[in-house]
Amino acid sequence: MKKPGKPGMTVYFDQYNPNSEKGTDVRRSLAELDYSPLPLVTGRSFAMAMLVSMGGLIFGYDTGQISGFLEMPDFLRRFGQDSGNGEYHFSNVRSGLIVALLSIGTLIGALAAAPLADGIGRRLSVCVWCLICGVGFIIQIAASTAWYQVMIGRLIAGLGVGALSLLVPMYQAETAPPWIRGALVCTYQLFITMGIFLAACFNYGTYIHQRNNSASWRIVVGIGFAFLIILGVGILFFPETPRYAYRKGRKDEAKETLCRVYGAPPHHYSIHTQMEEIEAKFLAESTIKGGFVSEVSSMFRAPRVAYRVALGMTLQMFQQLTGANYFFYYGTTIFQSVQISSFVTQVILNGINFGVTFIGLYLVEHYGRRKSLIAGSIWMVVFFLLFASVGHFSLDQTDPTNTPQAGIALICFASLFILGYATTWGPQVWALISELFPSRYRAKGMALSTASNWLWNFLIAFFSPFITGAIDFRYGYVFAACNVLGGLIVYFFLVEGQGRTLEEIDTMYLERVPPRKSAKWIPPSAEEMAKIRRQAGTDETVLAMDANNEDVEKRGTLSGETERGNEGVFANGKTENRNGSAAHAEDVIR
Numbered sequence: 001m002k003k004p005g006k007p008g009m010t011v012y013f014d015q016y017n018p019n020s021e022k023g024t025d026v027r028r029s030l031a032e033l034d035y036s037p038l039p040l041v042t043g044r045s046f047a048m049a050m051l052v053s054m055g056g057l058i059f060g061y062d063t064g065q066i067s068g069f070l071e072m073p074d075f076l077r078r079f080g081q082d083s084g085n086g087e088y089h090f091s092n093v094r095s096g097l098i099v100a101l102l103s104i105g106t107l108i109g110a111l112a113a114a115p116l117a118d119g120i121g122r123r124l125s126v127c128v129w130c131l132i133c134g135v136g137f138i139i140q141i142a143a144s145t146a147w148y149q150v151m152i153g154r155l156i157a158g159l160g161v162g163a164l165s166l167l168v169p170m171y172q173a174e175t176a177p178p179w180i181r182g183a184l185v186c187t188y189q190l191f192i193t194m195g196i197f198l199a200a201c202f203n204y205g206t207y208i209h210q211r212n213n214s215a216s217w218r219i220v221v222g223i224g225f226a227f228l229i230i231l232g233v234g235i236l237f238f239p240e241t242p243r244y245a246y247r248k249g250r251k252d253e254a255k256e257t258l259c260r261v262y263g264a265p266p267h268h269y270s271i272h273t274q275m276e277e278i279e280a281k282f283l284a285e286s287t288i289k290g291g292f293v294s295e296v297s298s299m300f301r302a303p304r305v306a307y308r309v310a311l312g313m314t315l316q317m318f319q320q321l322t323g324a325n326y327f328f329y330y331g332t333t334i335f336q337s338v339q340i341s342s343f344v345t346q347v348i349l350n351g352i353n354f355g356v357t358f359i360g361l362y363l364v365e366h367y368g369r370r371k372s373l374i375a376g377s378i379w380m381v382v383f384f385l386l387f388a389s390v391g392h393f394s395l396d397q398t399d400p401t402n403t404p405q406a407g408i409a410l411i412c413f414a415s416l417f418i419l420g421y422a423t424t425w426g427p428q429v430w431a432l433i434s435e436l437f438p439s440r441y442r443a444k445g446m447a448l449s450t451a452s453n454w455l456w457n458f459l460i461a462f463f464s465p466f467i468t469g470a471i472d473f474r475y476g477y478v479f480a481a482c483n484v485l486g487g488l489i490v491y492f493f494l495v496e497g498q499g500r501t502l503e504e505i506d507t508m509y510l511e512r513v514p515p516r517k518s519a520k521w522i523p524p525s526a527e528e529m530a531k532i533r534r535q536a537g538t539d540e541t542v543l544a545m546d547a548n549n550e551d552v553e554k555r556g557t558l559s560g561e562t563e564r565g566n567e568g569v570f571a572n573g574k575t576e577n578r579n580g581s582a583a584h585a586e587d588v589i590r
């Protein structure tokens with residue numbers, strides 16, 4: 001579905017078979033629809049994106065704060081080990097557990113969030129997980145000298161953070177208009193980076209001003225409550241996602257929400273076609289009923305869903321294997337060579353990360369997902385190769401201060417790498433996994449993909465010190481190779497979701513549209529869709545489609561639109577396709 005109202009193109013919403021009201025004159029009802037241009041973003045969809053993105057802020061804030069804590073004097077004294085000379089330190093096991101337990105919690109939280117999100121809904125789930133996260137914060141703040149209490153607190157907070165990392169992109173994707181969905185879902189990553197940046201700033205601030213004060217790290221954890229309250233309470237003022245409401249039989253609520261976020265009246269063409277698409281998919285998906293286990297096993301039997309689960313998990317894996325967290329978690333060492341403190345290092349790297357993520361919001365809608373991700377991969381390969389080579393061949397690793405020039409080069413390459421990551425893979429992978437799955441399996445598919453992100457996050461955080469110890473800066477070559485693979489995966493397996501409705505993207509996977517040609521694909525009519533589903537589907541799906549098809553037949557067809565043959569599926573170019581379609585729709589109105 002394309003956004004109406006761009007200069008020179010009045011109507012885009014004509015690519016689907018617009019059969020609708022049963023037994024009415026389709027031509028007339030179409031002519032009665034409103035085709036007026038819609039705003040790019042309504043106040044409501046903007047406010048919604050900002051509010052739910054608070055979940056990203058909590059993610060970033062929690063992951064970003066711990067590295068600073070480990071260096072705060074009071075935290076060290078309370079939870080560290082006595083070195084015997086009046087100094088305290090953290091053994092690798094203890095610091096590893098305190099840091100990594102959040103990741104373990106997030107992994108479990110991401111998986112646990114799916115059944116709850118399908119059961120009580122996306123919106124209420126957000127409240128529940130905010131509460132759980134709050135309990136984790138309280139346990140941490142209440143810790144006096146028991147290091148394992150901090151660890152347990154982080155595990156519980158992690159459950160909430162992980163669950164929100166599934167719920168937020170899903171809420172945004174299921175609610176946002178298709179023409180701006182990518183950018184709105186990417187605000188999630190923007191808020192992650194903002195959270196990491198804020199944590200670095202607050203750590204630095206409390207460290208500077210309260211060196212020996214027991215409140216320092218507690219203040220930083222405590223500030224997190226503000227984000228939790230804004231999200232947990234604020235979400236109650238927002239509606240359930242239209243896709244979820246529809247699945248629960250609340251059709252009017254779904255339509256009303258769409259109207260609000262699209263900024264369109266109920267009889268607008270965009271609302272009309274979107275509701276039709278949601279309905280068609282719902283009918284096709286809803287026949288197989290069962291408990292959680294049979295639901296999961298039906299997911300892997302459903303057409304092309306296993307493929308998409310594998311793709312989602314792989315993309316999240318490669319998002320982590322870009323190597324970004326190598327810089328965020330272990331960037332301190334390279335900055336030592338030019339004698340910059342670890343607190344300042346974190347502020348600089350995270351500031352760049354946050355600042356340039358804004359560019360990513362533009363790229364995702366302007367160039368599309370595929371082009372920007374592939375460009376991002378190439379960019380990151382180049383800078384990782386440069387980084388690894390300078391680090392290995394030019395830096396004096398025993399005393400980096402001897403080679404300040406190599407240090408400056410490393411900092412530049414690291415910063416340029418982050419520029420590439422934060423504008424492409426960082427934000428866009430969240431958007432990709434939120435649009436990859438059909439409604440019925442979205443929560444579960446996203447849960448598995450998100451869990452893969454957390455698993456690899458943990459593995460990289462945990463194993464990087466060992467790998468760096470063994471192969472020093474040549475570790476960068478490993479990440480460079482991973483970035484090559486990531487780019488190839490996108491090229492060969494990912495279809496372009498820019499400007500498409502979630503339902504259209506689902507159809508592309510069902511129809512096995514070659515990813516390379518997906519940007520130019522024209523959605524099939526409802527009848528063609530029925531055929532595709534009949535060929536692709538399980539018995540149950542076919543049954544459902546037959547029911548749906550009967551409906552379609554009763555409604556009548558629209559000549560021209562439904563007669564388009566397969567050869568018409570790929571247009572010569574996007575512009576031609578849009579203009580052609582627009583002309584056709586205007587015909588219909590006349």
Ligand SMILES: OC[C@H]1O[C@](O)(CO)[C@@H](O)[C@@H]1O
Pocket residue numbers: 063189192193319320324325328353426427457
């Ligand atoms: O911005 C960097 C941050 O983004 C993430 O990759 C999540 O998308 C985190 O794992 C990382 O710390």
